[in-house]
Amino acid sequence: MNSPLEKRLDKLREQQTKIHEEIKKIETEKKHEFRKIQKKKEALIGAMLMEMMDKGHPITIGSKSDLLALLNGFLVRKIDRTLFGLDVETVTTPANDSSPPAKTDEPKTNSSSQDEIDLAENKDSNGKTPEKEKTGRTSSKRLPVTKKQDELADQFNL
Secondary structure, eight states, X not given: OOOHHHHHHHHHHHHHHHHHXXXXXXXXXXXXXXXXXXXXXXXXXXXXXXXXXHHTOXXXXXXXXXXXXXXXXXXXXXXXXHHTTOOSSOOOOOTTOOSOOOOOSOOOOTTHHHHHHHHHTTOOTTSOOOOBOTTSOBOOOOOOOOHHHHHHHHHTTO
């Protein structure tokens, strides 16, 4: 016969089982999110290194601060800078970098529509199609960064 104490004990064990299942679920989600962030960081670091190699820049990284200094000059999107704990308000570009600087709030000139057409047609600022490098890839330009990109990235948890 089930006494009131046994019923209470069964109820508490059932609650304990539910709590353990919820803990496991949350821990799994946490691990998944951590892996997602790590993969994103690895992809961004790899993209920076590939761009530096393509441009012939020497790569010397002796410490985490060296890596963060390089990333500070490479990353322009707010969400990417936040991943590495970089200042999201200040975007710096290295002086010897041939890529265009980050977008500013300056008014656009009349040539912006032509620039968009050139980018769509894969032409550089001189109106020429970029030469293929030894790797078989065309040289790339960074597109201007907008606040809309950061909003979309936030919306889709990228």
